[in-house]
Amino acid sequence: MTISASRGSRRLRALGWATAVLLSAALLVAGSSAGAEIPFGVSSLVGADVKLVGEPGGQAGFHVAAAGDLDGDGFQDVIVGAWVDSAAAPSAGAAYVVYGPLSGGQVNLGDADAKLLGELTGDFAAEGWAGVGDLDADGYDDFVIGAPGRFPPNQPGLPAPGAAYVFYGREQRLSGTMNLGEAADAKLVGESAVDFAGLAVASATDLDHDGFADLVVSAPRDSGGGSVAGAVYLLYGGADRLS
Numbered sequence: 156m157t158i159s160a161s162r163g164s165r166r167l168r169a170l171g172w173a174t175a176v177l178l179s180a181a182l183l184v185a186g187s188s189a190g191a192e193i194p195f196g197v198s199s200l201v202g203a204d205v206k207l208v209g210e211p212g213g214q215a216g217f218h219v220a221a222a223g224d225l226d227g228d229g230f231q232d233v234i235v236g237a238w239v240d241s242a243a244a245p246s247a248g249a250a251y252v253v254y255g256p257l258s259g260g261q262v263n264l265g266d267a268d269a270k271l272l273g274e275l276t277g278d279f280a281a282e283g284w285a286g287v288g289d290l291d292a293d294g295y296d297d298f299v300i301g302a303p304g305r306f307p308p309n310q311p312g313l314p315a316p317g318a319a320y321v322f323y324g325r326e327q328r329l330s331g332t333m334n335l336g337e338a339a340d341a342k343l344v345g346e347s348a349v350d351f352a353g354l355a356v357a358s359a360t361d362l363d364h365d366g367f368a369d370l371v372v373s374a375p376r377d378s379g380g381g382s383v384a385g386a387v388y389l390l391y392g393g394a395d396r397l398s
């Protein structure tokens with residue numbers, strides 16, 4: 156019973172944290188501290204406070220989430236994934252970082268503060284990504300970009316171990332176009348050539364309640380439990396950064 160209750164309270168804390176983050180992000184996007192007015196009933200997205208517009212072919216926004224305050228200036232920041240962006244290589248994918256506060260109206264992601272490019276053909280970088288809270292408890296929120304390395308179309312024989320790129324937030328902002336492999340603080344690679352590691356990444360809030368946020372990385376084609384049984388990895392945050 157004790158274990159069950161503990162798990163329940165942790166789950167409630169996790170839900171509370173996620174709700175608070177999403178609400179604060181929504182309020183800042185709306186540019187109002189008093190509260191955004193989201194209409195009841197059916198209405199057009201054309202009435203949104205901000206529209207972030209992708210670049211041709213990238214399919215920006217395949218996955219959305221709260222990013223956190225990456226530069227510690229008190230404003231929530233925005234990450235947008237474009238999983239089939241081909242600027243670096245066909246379907247290498249990319250992630251845009253836009254630091255808040257956002258002005259209203261349209262934001263062209265081609266003008267984002269930073270664009271992080273997948274490394275290889277078919278990396279599908281940022282098919283999944285997550286703001287993961289403060290992994291090292293330094294006051295700056297951190298984020299992770301997944302690049303599952305799914306088999307590119309018509310190229311099923313390519314290795315696809317997948318990876319999760321960890322970025323620690325800092326006062327100095329990310330800027331310009333960068334390669335994920337060079338810009339990330341750490342790259343976590345799948346165990347085998349076909350694991351699709353990083354297809355999903357997420358915050359685990361603080362699983363072990365040590366004050367450091369923790370991280371979840373999936374590998375749905377991992378075969379440690381039998382053929383493509385899949386696996387999920389938990390990584391505990393700490394003052395010693397992943398590298």
Ligand SMILES: [Ca+2]
Nearest residue numbers: 224225226230
């Ligand atoms: Ca910020």
Ligand SMILES: [Ca+2]
Nearest residue numbers: 289291293295
């Ligand atoms: Ca941090």
Ligand SMILES: [Ca+2]
Nearest residue numbers: 361363365367
């Ligand atoms: Ca922890």
